[in-house]
Amino acid sequence: MSSEQILATYHIETPFPLEQAAETLAGEQSTGTFLRIPGETDELREQFRAKVVKITPLDSSTTPGLPGVRIPKGAPVPLLFNRAELQIAFPLASVGTSLSTVTATVTGNLFELSEFSGLRLLDLELPLAFANKYPGPQFGIPGTRKLSNVYDRPLVGTIIKPSVGLSPEQTAVMVSQLAEAGIDVIKDDELMANPPHSPFEKRVEAIMRVINENAERTGKKVMYCFNISDDIDSMMRNHDTVVQAGGTCVMVSINSMGLPAVAHLRKSCALPIHGHRNGWGMLTRSPHLGIAFPAYQKLWRLAGVDHLHVNGLQNKFWEPDDSVVKSIEACLAPHLGQQAIVPVISSGQWGGQAVETYRRTRSIDVMYLAGGGVMAHPGGPAAGITSIRQAWEAAVQGISIEEYSHTHIELRQSIEKFDKGPILRVME
Amino acid sequence: MSSEQILATYHIETPFPLEQAAETLAGEQSTGTFLRIPGETDELREQFRAKVVKITPLDSSTTPGLPGVRIPKGAPVPLLFNRAELQIAFPLASVGTSLSTVTATVTGNLFELSEFSGLRLLDLELPLAFANKYPGPQFGIPGTRKLSNVYDRPLVGTIIKPSVGLSPEQTAVMVSQLAEAGIDVIKDDELMANPPHSPFEKRVEAIMRVINENAERTGKKVMYCFNISDDIDSMMRNHDTVVQAGGTCVMVSINSMGLPAVAHLRKSCALPIHGHRNGWGMLTRSPHLGIAFPAYQKLWRLAGVDHLHVNGLQNKFWEPDDSVVKSIEACLAPHLGQQAIVPVISSGQWGGQAVETYRRTRSIDVMYLAGGGVMAHPGGPAAGITSIRQAWEAAVQGISIEEYSHTHIELRQSIEKFDKGPILRVME
Numbered sequence: 001m002s003s004e005q006i007l008a009t010y011h012i013e014t015p016f017p018l019e020q021a022a023e024t025l026a027g028e029q030s031t032g033t034f035l036r037i038p039g040e041t042d043e044l045r046e047q048f049r050a051k052v053v054k055i056t057p058l059d060s061s062t063t064p065g066l067p068g069v070r071i072p073k074g075a076p077v078p079l080l081f082n083r084a085e086l087q088i089a090f091p092l093a094s095v096g097t098s099l100s101t102v103t104a105t106v107t108g109n110l111f112e113l114s115e116f117s118g119l120r121l122l123d124l125e126l127p128l129a130f131a132n133k134y135p136g137p138q139f140g141i142p143g144t145r146k147l148s149n150v151y152d153r154p155l156v157g158t159i160i161k162p163s164v165g166l167s168p169e170q171t172a173v174m175v176s177q178l179a180e181a182g183i184d185v186i187k188d189d190e191l192m193a194n195p196p197h198s199p200f201e202k203r204v205e206a207i208m209r210v211i212n213e214n215a216e217r218t219g220k221k222v223m224y225c226f227n228i229s230d231d232i233d234s235m236m237r238n239h240d241t242v243v244q245a246g247g248t249c250v251m252v253s254i255n256s257m258g259l260p261a262v263a264h265l266r267k268s269c270a271l272p273i274h275g276h277r278n279g280w281g282m283l284t285r286s287p288h289l290g291i292a293f294p295a296y297q298k299l300w301r302l303a304g305v306d307h308l309h310v311n312g313l314q315n316k317f318w319e320p321d322d323s324v325v326k327s328i329e330a331c332l333a334p335h336l337g338q339q340a341i342v343p344v345i346s347s348g349q350w351g352g353q354a355v356e357t358y359r360r361t362r363s364i365d366v367m368y369l370a371g372g373g374v375m376a377h378p379g380g381p382a383a384g385i386t387s388i389r390q391a392w393e394a395a396v397q398g399i400s401i402e403e404y405s406h407t408h409i410e411l412r413q414s415i416e417k418f419d420k421g422p423i424l425r426v427m428e
Numbered sequence: 429m430s431s432e433q434i435l436a437t438y439h440i441e442t443p444f445p446l447e448q449a450a451e452t453l454a455g456e457q458s459t460g461t462f463l464r465i466p467g468e469t470d471e472l473r474e475q476f477r478a479k480v481v482k483i484t485p486l487d488s489s490t491t492p493g494l495p496g497v498r499i500p501k502g503a504p505v506p507l508l509f510n511r512a513e514l515q516i517a518f519p520l521a522s523v524g525t526s527l528s529t530v531t532a533t534v535t536g537n538l539f540e541l542s543e544f545s546g547l548r549l550l551d552l553e554l555p556l557a558f559a560n561k562y563p564g565p566q567f568g569i570p571g572t573r574k575l576s577n578v579y580d581r582p583l584v585g586t587i588i589k590p591s592v593g594l595s596p597e598q599t600a601v602m603v604s605q606l607a608e609a610g611i612d613v614i615k616d617d618e619l620m621a622n623p624p625h626s627p628f629e630k631r632v633e634a635i636m637r638v639i640n641e642n643a644e645r646t647g648k649k650v651m652y653c654f655n656i657s658d659d660i661d662s663m664m665r666n667h668d669t670v671v672q673a674g675g676t677c678v679m680v681s682i683n684s685m686g687l688p689a690v691a692h693l694r695k696s697c698a699l700p701i702h703g704h705r706n707g708w709g710m711l712t713r714s715p716h717l718g719i720a721f722p723a724y725q726k727l728w729r730l731a732g733v734d735h736l737h738v739n740g741l742q743n744k745f746w747e748p749d750d751s752v753v754k755s756i757e758a759c760l761a762p763h764l765g766q767q768a769i770v771p772v773i774s775s776g777q778w779g780g781q782a783v784e785t786y787r788r789t790r791s792i793d794v795m796y797l798a799g800g801g802v803m804a805h806p807g808g809p810a811a812g813i814t815s816i817r818q819a820w821e822a823a824v825q826g827i828s829i830e831e832y833s834h835t836h837i838e839l840r841q842s843i844e845k846f847d848k849g850p851i852l853r854v855m856e
């Protein structure tokens with residue numbers, strides 16, 4: 001154990017010499033600097049100290065990425081802010097295997113250091129000890145496919161909108177229509193948990209009644225991701241409510257809940273955990289700060305999520321395609337011997353993105369959520385669902401959706417209604 | 429209930445007309461846009477929809493604060509990014525009083541919206557219903573003073589460093605020296621929770637043995653903030669361990685634990701909760717993104733923290749004094765009829781900042797933590813502690829520490845050793 005390491009890779013920016021800044025970071029997050037105490041040998045210090053593994057210098061900038069950076073004494077004017085990729089090794093013997101402590105160690109106070117005008121955690125390599133402590137995803141891709149009875153293609157889903165104001169009965173009416181239309185997955189909006197107008201228990205009861213009825217008739221049980229996010233005891237109670245009603249998925253707003261809450265749920269969870277990452281933009285949208293998805297998803301997988309949101313290609317949000325592709329790939333790669341998780345593709349999806357998504361990821365093991373793409377299709381929700389399945393058929397066959405739409409009317413209608421061309425963004 | 433509102437104030441930046449961007453934000457976080465459903469009247473929509481309350485235009489910029497902003501169709505080139513303060517009202521009837529849902533609502537997906545090149549939550553006004561659900565701080569300032577038996581001056585404390593590598597026995601030796609020296613408060617480092625080399629139970633046992641012994645002799649029990657951060661069940665077990673050993677405070681890394689974990693702890697907590705905000709830099713250091721402290725601290729106070737870290741004036745981190753002063757004032761203001769909490773001042777403090785801290789906040793109801801300022805004082809920890817108390821005496825009497833040090837040798841030594849002059853930072 002004593003030689004095992006947690007490896008963290010950062011993008012840094014600093015007006016200090018790179019080696020000096022790197023040592024500051026390593027020192028801040030391990031031994032501290034104040035004084036020698038009795039019995040503290042060099043060997044002990046060596047064993048427990050965080051170490052600089054590698055510094056790869058990159059470009060530099062004449063303006064700082066973040067405010068508050070300290071001006072080095074005697075630094076040449078104008079200041080130059082040097083960028084680098086930095087790898088730090090934290091001894092497992094110092095940190096232990098608690099998700100909260102590893103978070104405090106590899107992120108924590110680092111972002112406050114005035115030696116840096118930019119600091120971003122890019123990736124993490126964790127020792128196997130973490131997988132021994134945390135069981136990770138319980139259902140993953142095969143468990144999700146089995147529960148929803150969908151094989152050989154992406155799971156097609158939608159979100160109940162409007163996200164607020166609907167009563168349990170109104171929601172159930174929409175669910176009934178979608179189940180009739182052949183949807184695979186429906187999820188609560190993250191804004192809809194247990195509000196006064198749609199109490200959680202009543203909503204589960206109303207929705208599962210129509211889903212169970214539909215399943216008895218058709219043999220296919222729609223996977224409904226109920227948003228159980230709440231205080232800890234209420235979350236656990238909500239989970240039990242879903243299980244008792246015959247539901248097949250629970251959803252959690254992971255950033256508002258926290259790693260310990262999700263790991264706690266995982267301990268006695270009977271269903272796949274649908275990880276909604278709302279709030280993620282705050283942690284990642286600045287290029288100078290925060291966390292990149294490859295590092296982030298590893299922690300949540302250990303905590304036990306089975307599905308994790310990744311946005312989608314050509315999404316309506318800020319995120320560029322390259323970033324989304326990397327996120328999908330990250331979810332689909334095994335981690336510490338634990339199974340892959342289902343990337344949940346959403347945000348402005350309607351099927352038009354299927355070909356490019358498949359071309360770049362070569363995977364159908366995704367959940368593909370479309371709001372308007374299902375609900376606002378000219379032929380109604382059933383045609384919307386069909387159009388998305390057709391788009392994925394085209395994708396897998398390597399055919400453009402334009403060509404495939406010649407013989408598939410729902411896809412053609414969908415192109416006519418939803419294809420607005422690419423969204424132009426400022427990506428600097 | 430139906431007319432109560434959650435008011436959220438944002439700083440925004442957008443290339444779109446301000447009214448249009450504001451409506452996008454309000455729509456995204458409430459009704460959505462896809463379709464009318466049966467029974468959805470205008471009145472219902474009106475009741476549940478988030479509303480734009482006020483837009484106060486500010487300056488504009490020719491460069492976007494964040495990447496990924498969408499280019500408005502037909503926008504003049506070069507693009508202008510307009511800034512404003514924006515207030516949005518979310519009906520309580522839509523959101524409910526769960527801390528996780530309110531977080532998903534007032535932050536959540538907003539940061540991902542491509543209509544904005546900057547979005548930052550500045551402040552929150554929550555209805556009283558939240559205080560009815562969450563009891564808030566249990567001990568606050570009077571409870572903390574009573575347990576530590578410190579009145580009429582700030583609580584003076586320190587942190588155990590090096591933060592990793594120490595065994596329970598080595599830690600207890602340091603605690604013993606500090607208790608002898610007359611310290612009021614000692615806290616675990618946030619990196620020290622339950623690592624292999626210092627198992628939590630053994631550490632509590634070793635530390636409380638010397639603290640209890642010292643208390644029997646002197647009548648003064650040092651408040652030790654034990655870092656109980658861990659998985660939910662372990663955190664609760666750690667809490668019980670501290671209570672059984674006669675400890676008087678538990679510390680939690682709030683950002684790694686999450687609001688529901690802290691609210692869960694508060695339900696059965698017998699001790700003040702010391703809220704360590706490591707990770708906070710990630711949420712606030714970019715001026716274009718994240719959360720400002722006035723909003724942040726309101727949520728954690730509802731969850732039940734009694735103490736909350738705020739950095740300190742002239743700190744070693746990135747944060748400017750004005751921001752620290754606002755944070756101290758925020759902690760000291762009552763909220764929703766619940767008591768004030770103790771601002772925890774730290775980061776490069778040694779007493780030299782006491783006069784300015786008091787001049788700007790007029791309060792002694794703070795916890796003042798010094799690492800090197802106590803441990804590396806030329807006269808030893810006791811002199812370090814004395815020097816800090818002297819600095820606060822000078823502050824309250826309105827005397828400069830230079831003048832006060834003429835008759836107070838510990839303070840003079842402290843100035844000679846620690847006064848390095850102000851740290852120069854780039855604040856753009």
